[in-house]
Amino acid sequence: MRKLYGIIGAIILALALGGCGTLQGMSEPLHGDQAATTEAPAMRNARVAVDEANASLTALNKVIGDNAETGVWTKAQAQGYLNDSKAYGKKVDAARELLRGGLLVDAKSQAEAVKALILVLHKRVADAARKEN
Amino acid sequence: MDPITTAVAERGLARLVDWAFTAALAGMERAPIVAKVREMETAGTSPDEITDELQKGRQESEVEAQGKIDRVPEA
Numbered sequence: 746m747r748k749l750y751g752i753i754g755a756i757i758l759a760l761a762l763g764g765c766g767t768l769q770g771m772s773e774p775l776h777g778d779q780a781a782t783t784e785a786p787a788m789r790n791a792r793v794a795v796d797e798a799n800a801s802l803t804a805l806n807k808v809i810g811d812n813a814e815t816g817v818w819t820k821a822q823a824q825g826y827l828n829d830s831k832a833y834g835k836k837v838d839a840a841r842e843l844l845r846g847g848l849l850v851d852a853k854s855q856a857e858a859v860k861a862l863i864l865v866l867h868k869r870v871a872d873a874a875r876k877e878n
Numbered sequence: 879m880d881p882i883t884t885a886v887a888e889r890g891l892a893r894l895v896d897w898a899f900t901a902a903l904a905g906m907e908r909a910p911i912v913a914k915v916r917e918m919e920t921a922g923t924s925p926d927e928i929t930d931e932l933q934k935g936r937q938e939s940e941v942e943a944q945g946k947i948d949r950v951p952e953a
Contacts, residue, residue, distance in 0.1 A: 773912055776928075777919050784925055792929055796915075799932040803939040804907035810943030813950050820950040827943050834936055841933055 775800050791849040794856035798837045801863045805830055805870060812874055822873065829866050833859050911935070 775796055784792065809830065813823035836859045843852035911932075918928050 773909075775912055775915055777916050789925075792925055796929055796932050799929075799936040800908060800911045800915075803911055803932070803936045806936070806939035806943040807907045810939075810946035813943070814946040816950075819953050820947060821953070823943075823947045823950070827940070827947060830943075831940055834940060837936070838933065841929065844929070 787849045788844075791844050791853040791856070794853045794860065795837060795840050795844055798833075798840070798856045798859050798863060801860065801867070802830055802834055802837065805863065805867060808870055808874070812870075817874060826866070826870055826873075833862055833866065836862075 776793060806827065809823055809826045812818050813820065818826075837856060840852045840855035840859065843849075843855060915928060915932070918931065923931075
């Protein structure tokens with residue numbers, strides 16, 4: 746019964762945080778409308794994919810570092826997640842180079858593929874953090 | 879049925895908690911990044927510079943997280 750209360754509490758907490766702006770941070774686009782007019786659509790789409798991937802990894806790294814620092818995870822657990830994040834970061838760097846070289850379709854594909862991997866890692870990290878709390 | 883009850887029924891309670899927790903974790907850390915990008919756009923920073931800045935921020939976050947992990951004592 747206590748576990749059920751805990752689960753309900755976690756849902757209420759998450760929804761409450763959403764109401765005060767936490768979840769908006771995730772759903773809100775990274776770039777504003779004004780920037781969209783300054784570039785060709787193909788360049789824009791590729792750039793947004795690269796930028797979103799970098800922003801997601803930055804957010805993830807913060808969670809990993811904080812959970813290691815506060816003792817939520819063991820050193821080995823945290824290092825494992827950070828190693829994955831760093832590997833994805835290298836792929837995003839490669840996408841950035843493709844963007845710089847004007848290979849827009851390749852840059853976008855690479856960044857989108859990494860974004861999907863990042864989402865999986867985000868879920869693994871969140872699931873581990875939830876189980877530890 | 880209200881949206882939350884429907885979501886619980888459709889996704890299952892455990893999955894909903896996972897989703898909510900993921901969303902909260904990701905949202906909390908993403909919000910300041912979004913704010914910084916908007917600030918740079920308003921200031922007239924070029925898209926290329928913003929991309930470089932986000933890349934640099936990610937690389938710094940890797941170093942920062944590694945530093946925090948390195949300070950954790952071995953189990």
